[in-house]
Amino acid sequence: MIFRQLFDSVSGTYTYLLASRPGGEALIIDPVLERVDRYLQLVRELDLRLVKAVDTHLHADHITGLGALRDQTHCITVMGEQTKADVVAMRVAEGERVAIEGLSLDVLYTPGHTDDSYSFLLEGRVFTGDTLLIRGTGRTDFQNGDPRAQYDSIFNKLLRLPDETLVYPAHDYKGDTVSTIGEERHFNPRLRVRSVEEYIDLMNNLKLPNPKMMDVAVPANVHVGLHQEEIARRGWALSAVEAAALCGRPDVVLVDLREKSERERHGTIPGALHAPYPDLRENIGTGGVLHELAAATGKRIVFYCAFGERSAMAVQAAQDAGLKTACHIEGGLDAWKKAKGPVAR
Template identity: 40%
Template sequence: MLFEQIATGGCQSYLVGCAATRAAVLIDPELSRVDEYRGLIGQLGLHLRYVVDTHTHADHFSGSRDIGRALDVPVVMHRFSPAPHAAFRLDEGDLLMAGDLRLKAIHTPGHTADSMCLLLEDRVFTGDTLLIGGTGRTDLPTGDAHALYESLFEKVLTLPPETLVFPAHDYKQRSHSTIAAELADNPRLQKRTRAEFVAMMQGLDLTAPTHLTEALRTNMTGAKPVSQLLAEAAAKVPFMSLAELASRVGSNTCDMVILDLREREAFDAGHVPGAVHLPRGQLELRVNTDLPDPTVKILTCCEFGKISTLAAATLRELGYLRATALEGGLAAWRDAAYPLSDRAA
């Protein structure tokens, strides 16, 4: 077996491959590392057969959909997953076959209704069902403390004691554990009766994950997170530096439209001299009247450079092929002590 563990902060992803056939499976990829996974797959001479999410993640963004599309491989999840992009759905006991590898699905609801573990030879990939020194939480959507108790004590923890445990998260730089070690040392597993375990899980006072709503929205539907939208927009537009804009504003040959996309109050409080006000929310509705010449150079501005990046990409899609965005936005312009005007252009 070929085996690679890839850590992204506290998130853990796994690439397993068949040494004989080079067929491979990628488990719980993180969106920000998609290019690295693809590079690693190529470097090792592997052919990816499946990309798997062990459950609907609520604390980070899955890279499964993007990898699946890029490499034309199916996204695999449990059959209870709500994700529309999961083309291959597993039931209890189903096997994923990649060359000589056999990964057995074990449905382990509790952290989420669609949680599953994958048993492969001497190891089990436990997702967020069983962590090193902990378990998945049960207070998020579709979580159930009773179901988690059954998944742990009636399924996962009945595996041979020497079985290696590879979870989807670990924040202490530990690579793996074993079933025996978790039974002996995991504080949550010392509550051996259902009543004690459920009471403990329901009494945990945990803060919500930072990106809870956005992660659930994107992972459940296949939509894109804002960071990905920004990255894709940034790849489609050029940028103008603050110094370049300052040199043009300071001359009498500023041959472009400087488009300030902020709301009126922010615009009136101070804007780049000569800028035209057009709120982002009205851009598509007013673009034909306010920007009648599609060949003109347009520089979009906002407070921090994010909305202007999205707007510049939109303008290019609408046919304004010389649209560009101000790097850093008005906040950086002010910090650099460049001139501001409070007079309407």
């Protein structure tokens, strides 16, 4: 496995790049905007293909690199389902997995630092975001933080992992790079409490100043979505109501770009063809199933995904590949459901 821990000294942020093999798919966790060029250089040097970019939570001390990485690599952006970010391509919940070729991360909902904080477990290591730090824990005094929820996340989820599990946090300000669950259980001063009430009292009396970047970073990180307005201006977007009117027409095929787990959890538009986003280039190229549908039969391709981000990128790629009638459902399945469109389970 390829594993790289990268550091942004300005914000004290750790970013993690993972892949199962050289030449394969890669995933990045908690990227920082100012370091995106370095991440992409490393991806090229290791002959990787970045397919997913994950944020453990909505950060307040730096601007995320999710949007820039998406724009430059067409990767899928991933956050927890509670996120306030305007458009994230995939929103995950506890019990699900974030998978790339050869690797699968278990999703743990670990709120407390923020209400959208998640941790990700992979082969004896856990990426804890700001929930559990090395010899510390993330503050709980803004962004719907909750010390009671954080106590539950730490003591009833993270500390129940095997002692040898490696802990990789999103931040460190002392120069430590990795710990273990066993070390934190024994030596983390924030965890030397006898009750949840004692932990709440401790966290409520830290009296820390707000992060320097908070007023800039939080609004910027809420608005990381692809600007679907540009796709609409080009005439390549349908509203959910307009798309519903096309359903059942023999000259139209709806294409679901989501992953199998998303389809199973959230349902599908009846009659839609499943063609996952990672296979898009193959499917729209000469000889690909979508290319043949459009070129040989004249069918109009209507893409959709969860919130419209992947489908907007798919429309641009399809147009570039010569599929000039391709369009997408603006807002994705989320907009479709709000418009009371039918959903099959």
